[in-house]
Amino acid sequence: MDKPFLDTVAHTCLRYALLPSGGTLLAAVSGGQDSVAMLLALRAIAGSNGPALQYVHVNHCLRGTDSDRQAAYVEELCHDLGIPGHTIRRDVIERIERTGESIEAAARAERMDAITAVRQEIGASVVALGHTADDRVETILMNVIRGAGAAGLAAMPARRGPIIRPCIETDRAMTGAFCAECGVTPFYDSSNRDVSHRRNRIRHELLPYLEAYHNRSVRAALLRLGDLARSEDGYMEEMTEAFLQDIPNEPEASIDLDRTRLAALHPALQRRVVRRIYERVTGNADDLGAAMVEHVVRAIRTAGIRRTWTTPSGVRFQVDQRLQCFRPVQHADRIDDPIELPVPGEVFHQASGLRFFAEPFRVGTIPSALDSHTLVLPAAMAVQPLVIRSPRPGDRLRPLGLQGSKKLGDCCTDRRIPVTARLHLAVVADKLGILWVPGVVADERIRVTRTPCDAIRVRCCRSM
Missing domain, CATH: 3.40.50.620 (HUPs)
Structure with missing residues (x-):
């Protein structure tokens, strides 16, 4: 053998x-x-x-x-x-x-x-x-011809996710x-x-021509180019992930970034951030052309400009004081009917992309701070059933620590949450009204005033 x-x-x-x-x-x-x-x-x-x-x-x-x-x-x-x-x-x-x-x-x-x-x-x-090294050589050369960046030149790694x-x-x-x-x-x-296919033309015509008339070792040279690009691409990927470490890593999210912080990055890293947040909203960046990436990056670096672009798949970039990337929610697509959250039990809220889990819980000590992913609600304060729904016009609650009531929209404004991103929020409510909007605000009713006490613990996470 x-x-x-x-x-x-x-x-x-x-x-x-x-x-x-x-x-x-x-x-x-x-x-x-x-x-x-x-x-x-x-x-x-x-x-x-x-x-x-x-x-x-x-x-x-x-x-x-x-x-x-x-x-x-x-x-x-x-x-x-x-x-x-x-x-x-x-x-x-x-x-x-x-x-x-x-x-x-x-x-x-x-x-x-x-x-x-x-x-x-x-x-x-x-x-x-x-795939063999020959496939990799052809792919690198194709990507050189179309003007790809380092990621395209670092094509066909031995492993990427579940692909080996x-x-x-x-x-x-x-x-x-x-x-x-x-x-x-x-x-x-x-x-x-069939040389009408691009890869076959490169395999049967262009590569033999380059070997015969320009560089007999062109295949080895292209592989070296790919190795160098992979090393540099890996470093840039680490930098990109570090910048986005607090951003959800699942599709269908609405992503909102601080423009000033983004504008301070090197343009090469800005391009990667733009592509990466697009991937996180859509699942891939196949229809995001280099021209649109450049438009967005140029707007990020130009003070005072406000621009909006829509990609072929309907995803929108919006640049003002912040950079937003989101898939507009059409009225027909909104899931406004409340979804009952049993205790114990779990449900998925489509508009926010969040999965909620509820369970009975015994509180031993008074929580020192509100967790953005966990709600602990005294059982005596809840009028079940609990429901998960999208925000509605006129929603009000009594924010934790305040004396009077306040519109949910005003709470979002205080937190600098764009109007477009509010379509993707989830509201946890009962028969008396709003209890919690993860990452935004909680109602005064969730306050734990004595311990021990029986409670309901609600956790949320991005659905995988």
């Missing part, structure tokens, strides 16, 4: 801690030589004491019967190897007609959606992709030789020679 290939894959898995010690390992198998070599290597490396190996194959339905034959090849190969798995059909053409994406982009999106769904269904901690690439330090010559030595003939996909 080809020891250099197996040794390289094993070393990569060990170096980057790619393989789980147990559970399920999902391998994405197209049937081509790279993914087949990866499957065979993982089967050999994991052995009987490692994670249980399963495969997933996505049939994009782009080549008619040829796509079906490829799916049948993968199913037969994995059956012979004793590897269980899943074949998923996805209609890429329908997606292209709906979104206007290129074939490559639509196929990639459908493939990753399907793979993620299978991974979550079977409880696999990671999914292995068969065990073969990323091997090349196609090694995967082909390994398949041949194992007596396995991979499925030949004729579309890989």
Whole structure:
């Protein structure tokens, strides 16, 4: 058996801690030589004491019967190897007609959606992709051509979240030789020679031209460029995360940042912050173009300007005294009907993205301060049922420590909460009115005046 290939894959898995010690390992198998070599290597490396190996194959339905034959090849190969798995059909053409994406982009999106769904269904901690160093070289060069930043040049890491690439330090010559030595003939996909696709043009035309006329070691040079970019990108990512450490890390949030603090950052870091908060609101930054990022950054650095932009997906950036990124809540989308919160029990409030938990609680000492994520309510002061709802016009409460009542809107103004962000607040109330608005204000009724006493503890967190 080809020891250099197996040794390289094993070393990569060990170096980057790619393989789980147990559970399920999902391998994405197209049937081509790279993914087949990866499957065979993982089967050999994991052995009987490692994670249980399963495969997933996505049939994009782009080549008619040829796509079906490829799916049948993968199913037969994995059956012979004793590897269980899943074949998923996805209609890429329908997606292209709906979104206007290129074939490559639509196929990639459908493939990753399907793979993620299978991974979550079977409880696999990671999914292995068969990318090699050659794929990485092509991706780096594509990103150079389109003017990508450091993140684009640092393409295809060995691990990113649940995605692992065990073969990323091997090349196609090694995967082909390994398949041949194992007596396995991979499925030949004729579309890989179609130079109407950008990646294929780079693979079959541009890279050979660069090697022949400019730099015989261009592949190694591009990999060095990628390694350098990854190091610098990693540092910038740490800086970005440090700046945003208090911002929720889940999609569907409304994010609001202090403009003055943001304007003090280096422009390179400002761009990353803008992209990152967009990712946290939408889940990804696929439709956020460089031009819009530059518009937002320029507005952040220009005193006295007030501007608003809306992305193709409907997410809005607003720059005034603060930078806000949010998905406008349409009237039809608002969840204004109260959701009853049982005690004990839990509910999810869609507009705020918060999950609430309630339980009986025995208070031993008087709380010294109000926790922004936890409410302790004396049971005698609650007129159940408790409900979770969105703010309403005219909402009033008696803020903790004040003598009279006050509009919730005025409390938000005092806390400098933008009107747009108030749509994403959650209100905890009972039959008598508001008890608590997490992160904003609590009513005087929550005050604990004696201990011990019976209480209701309500906690909230961003839903994962």
